[in-house]
Amino acid sequence: MKIHHLKLLNFRNYERLEIDFENYNIIFGNNGEGKTNLIESIYVLALTKSFRGSVDKVLIMNNKDFTRIEGKVENNSLDDYKIIIKDNGKKVMINNNSIDKLSDYISKISIVLFNPDDLKIIKDTPNTRRKNLNLDISQINNSYLKNLNNYNKVLKQRNMYLKSMYYNSNKSSDYLDILTNNLIEYGIKIFDSRKKFISLINEKIIDIYRDITGLEGLNVIYKSDFDNLNKDEITNVYQSIKEKDITFGKTTVGIHHDDIIFRLGDSNIRDYGSEGQQKNAVIAYKFAVLSIFKELKGTYPIFILDDLFSELDKSKIDNILNIISDDVQTFITTTEINKVNQQIVDKSKLIEVSNDTIKEVNYSERRV
Ligand SMILES: Nc1ncnc2c1ncn2[C@@H]1O[C@H](COP(=O)(O)OP(=O)(O)OP(=O)(O)O)[C@@H](O)[C@H]1O
Ligand SMILES: [Mg+2]
Numbered sequence: 001m002k003i004h005h006l007k008l009l010n011f012r013n014y015e016r017l018e019i020d021f022e023n024y025n026i027i028f029g030n031n032g033e034g035k036t037n038l039i040e041s042i043y044v045l046a047l048t049k050s051f052r053g054s055v056d057k058v059l060i061m062n063n064k065d066f067t068r069i070e071g072k073v074e075n076n077s078l079d080d081y082k083i084i085i086k087d088n089g090k091k092v093m094i095n096n097n098s099i100d101k102l103s104d105y106i107s108k109i110s111i112v113l114f115n116p117d118d119l120k121i122i123k124d125t126p127n128t129r130r131k132n133l134n135l136d137i138s139q140i141n142n143s144y145l146k147n148l149n150n151y152n153k154v155l156k157q158r159n160m161y162l163k164s165m166y167y168n169s170n171k172s173s174d175y176l177d178i179l180t181n182n183l184i185e186y187g188i189k190i191f192d193s194r195k196k197f198i199s200l201i202n203e204k205i206i207d208i209y210r211d212i213t214g215l216e217g218l219n220v221i222y223k224s225d226f227d228n229l230n231k232d233e234i235t236n237v238y239q240s241i242k243e244k245d246i247t248f249g250k251t252t253v254g255i256h257h258d259d260i261i262f263r264l265g266d267s268n269i270r271d272y273g274s275e276g277q278q279k280n281a282v283i284a285y286k287f288a289v290l291s292i293f294k295e296l297k298g299t300y301p302i303f304i305l306d307d308l309f310s311e312l313d314k315s316k317i318d319n320i321l322n323i324i325s326d327d328v329q330t331f332i333t334t335t336e337i338n339k340v341n342q343q344i345v346d347k348s349k350l351i352e353v354s355n356d357t358i359k360e361v362n363y364s365e366r367r368v
Pocket of ligand 1: 011012013014030032033034035036037038058059061062307335
């Protein structure tokens with residue numbers, strides 16, 4: 001997967017911008033100049049919303065009515081992708097044909113992104129880790145999101161029914177049993193997908209983490225209420241917690257409580273790892289996702305490393321850059337281009353960002 005050309009109109013601090021990309025692209029400049037904005041536009045073109053989690057409106061340049069992002073992207077064929085975002089909605093197009101359902105557009109361009117905020121995957125609550133997991137798995141498994149949406153719908157219905165049972169003790173259990181059965185069926189599908197995905201991550205992450213840090217034993221544990229249980233056993237669990245669920249008015253067991261734990265050997269890296277070790281663990285995870293994509297989809301996604309270098313020492317940075325395969329189109333943003341070794345600089349397109357514009361810089365200019 002490769003984005004050859006990008007054109008922006010009124011996107012964040014860029015009024016107009018047009019650029020060709022190569023396989024390796026380094027975007028550099030001072031704080032607040034628009035490095036993240038540039039790679040964010042590629043992300044929004046692919047997934048129709050930002051990783052920064054804010055409302056779409058902030059993507060539109062101040063005092064403008066809309067923003068437009070256009071990209072020429074090579075997957076099997078070379079296609080023109082376009083997204084227009086207005087205050088009141090967005091519109092997407094492929095080769096100038098409008099796509100009515102965003103879900104038919106999203107993930108045609110696949111992206112793996114590392115952003116400093118991703119440290120949340122280790123530090124934050126299980127909810128953040130589940131969200132991240134959902135995003136990764138849904139990009140490689142088309143039915144995952146559908147199952148997840150169905151699960152969440154049934155979960156909501158079940159919780160409402162539990163509450164109504166609490167206030168009205170005459171209500172029948174039959175409907176609850178139907179909802180519980182549906183919940184279990186969707187839950188098992190999600191459990192299986194997550195379990196398979198984490199096991200693929202574990203096949204890869206230990207070697208990657210060793211290559212970056214020299215340390216052995218990075219592994220990811222998948223924790224789920226459904227672990228090691230077959231459908232009958234899960235049904236029994238729900239039967240045994242029925243009264244409790246009615247009392248609490250919510251479903252106290254299920255894959256909506258799943259979590260993953262990053263460990264170094266037996267230790268939880270959240271509690272024992274240094275900042276740098278945690279960051280490297282997340283980066284190793286991203287590389288593992290990249291390689292799973294290639295394995296399952298036959299092509300590498302676009303790889304974006306936003307602000308990779310802060311808090312990492314030179315040797316780790318070198319190790320990370322060295323394990324990126326030449327087949328992967330890569331975007332790196334940094335304030336410190338001097339931290340990139342010359343070999344990588346030599347093969348990269350260098351894009352300097354300042355004063356709301358970009359400038360392509362020839363590497364020989366950089367050397368003097
Ligand atoms: N909707 C918008 N309209 C105009 N300018 C915007 C808009 N949204 C953000 N900006 C500007 O974009 C700039 C931030 O850009 P960005 O986050 O890309 O910086 P950066 O180069 O990645 O910085 P850092 O090195 O600190 O990460 C800010 O100066 C901000 O004012
Ligand atoms: Mg930034």
